[in-house]
Amino acid sequence: MIRLIKISKLVSQYSNYMKVKLQGNKLVKKAGDDKLVISLVLIAVGVVLCFLYRNQIISVLTNALTALNSKIDNMFDGTVDGPENEPTIPDYGN
Structure with missing residues (x-):
């Protein structure tokens, strides 16, 4: 009988604890919510x-x-837009 009373007392305490915990979570905002809203x-x-x-x-x-x-077509055709863009071929003494 005493054991049953202790168990029922523990259950009621746990029940009260969970009620308080669940009510507290409804009002608390998570840390990343602001960043998520700003991103969206x-x-x-x-x-x-x-x-x-x-x-x-x-x-x-x-x-x-x-x-x-x-530009790519001109490069493969071997032409350029003008003399200022003409590539120079280095002379290595050949």
């Missing part, structure tokens, strides 16, 4: 800016890739 806001702002300026981004990328493509 910055990602959202970046996506919105990319959406708003998509035409300008496409234009700049198209111009850059066109210029790069013409």
Whole structure:
């Protein structure tokens, strides 16, 4: 009988402890929540800016890739844009 009373007392103490612990956790904010919210806001702002300026981004990328493509084509054709860009061949006395 005494053992049963001790067990029931321990169970009630544990139950009270868990109630207090669970209530406390509802109000406590975790340490990484602020950083997560800031990261999500910055990602959202970046996506919105990319959406708003998509035409300008496409234009700049198209111009850059066109210029790069013409430079590569000229390099494989053996031509250059002008005499100032002409490569010099070193003379080693041959």
